[in-house]
Amino acid sequence: MVKLEFHDPSGALEVTHPHAPRLASLEGKRIGFISNEQWQAYRMLPLLKEMLEQDFPGITVLPIDAYPQGNALIGTEETAGLVKKSGVDAVIVGNAA
């Protein structure tokens, strides 16, 4: 038998921090949207806002334009700072295609 050994070419990954813990419930929570304004986000995210508000008593869902929108802006430190400052418990990010 001939044995051929070779390197895995995919490169090592470094996991530096865990995913954020999930919420126990959405009731009474404060939710935001981070939108790239692409792929019908302007239609989908307001629908999601409506559904969340209907289904969870006491929930506060921020408007979809509460933070800067667009692919070039949603990943910036400035936007991250605004998200933290707004005191949300969680955000929904959309849309990718």
Added chain:
Amino acid sequence: MKNAVSGIGLAPDAAMVTFPIRMFLPGSDLTALAERKREFYDGLTSWRSSLVPAVNASPMLAVEGESYEEALVKANNLLLTNLWGDGLPLWPATKSRVDWILRGSALPREHVLGKFPPRGGITTIETCAIALAMAGGRPEYLPVLVAAVEACFDPANGFDQLQATSGAPFPAVIVNGPIGKQIRLNSGFGLLGPDPQRPAGASIGRALRLLQQNVGGALPGVGTMAIFGAMRYTNAVFAEDEEGLPPGWQPHATQRHGYAPGTNSVSVVFASGVTNVRRRGAKKESPEEDALNGMWRMADFMRAPNLAALAGWEKGTPGMMMLAPIVARRMAELGWTQKSIREFLWENSKIPMEQMRRAGAPAWIEIDANPVTRDSIKLDPWPICLKPDNIVLVVAGGGHPTHSYWLQAHSPSVQGRVIRVPETFERLLADADRDLGCGEDVCRV
């Protein structure tokens, strides 16, 4: 999305709700959103990553066969089934082969170049050597590959987005300096395609693509949404024909990056298309008419609303125009300079705003992140880039006057890097002469 979260240091997993592409089109039916709203709620509450948090090893793989050929087939099958191949035969990156490739490095094998975006695979010199080994490369190619990776990683490129976008940009690596000839990069006939006498570009470009896919996560339809993906087997890696430059003309790397002539360097443009321009006249044009007609035809090809090039409108490039050396020399004899050629192409590739409006192009300008680019909407006719110097002009191609080549760009910047070679580089070149035959021009067909 999994690449994106992995790239910022999370386990490569995310709470996602996915729908067929039709739902993301204008006027789409959004009924499914309500039907599956529970998945959004679960993503915020009960979702847990199914992955173990640490994925740190880069292990050796092994296959066995009755013969070397059978083992080779199994190795290739394994690489494909693990989504690490490109459909063409690969050299398995055995320890001995990788060690051989690493003779071409001026840096230690464990030296970290960065995290390959968007997936974030840690990219070392050894990672590059593994890819180059798989791509059929040689040690003397490694310095060019390493410099190209470094240039791609420059933050000004937004390389994570270039990797993932549907527009299919590919790195076009221009090499300047004596290393081009030394390692058998092509600068002449067929320089963007295969050439058995000048095989370096294919291997280096293929290795770069393998890194983009395997380490960076740009897997078609998953990690890269490139709809068509042309030029992505080998990207484009070539040398400028510096010997073909007319007297007084500077190498590209000197013009764009300020490197002294003779410096070994790479310059990376992200191109998204390749177009042949029939430049030469067909009848009894005078030399002046032939040159001017050709210039107009090049400008006509450039005068297109390539909205992907908005990313580089201010600081990048709208594209790369390749002039064959015989064309460059004839034009220089007629008084054209690199500066005057760029100015002509810039001035005459402007697009009337009326044509921009009918194509819906202003909307893309309005949403651009760069205020300088957004302000350009006031210009009529609209220039395809801020200034003539943004246009990349290189002298390369076969010794024939009929065509020019226009590579339209999606290139937020054009980054250069000096190539570092090991002290033993001359030895590696001698080995190449031994293995591949004499590399001098006099020895070639």
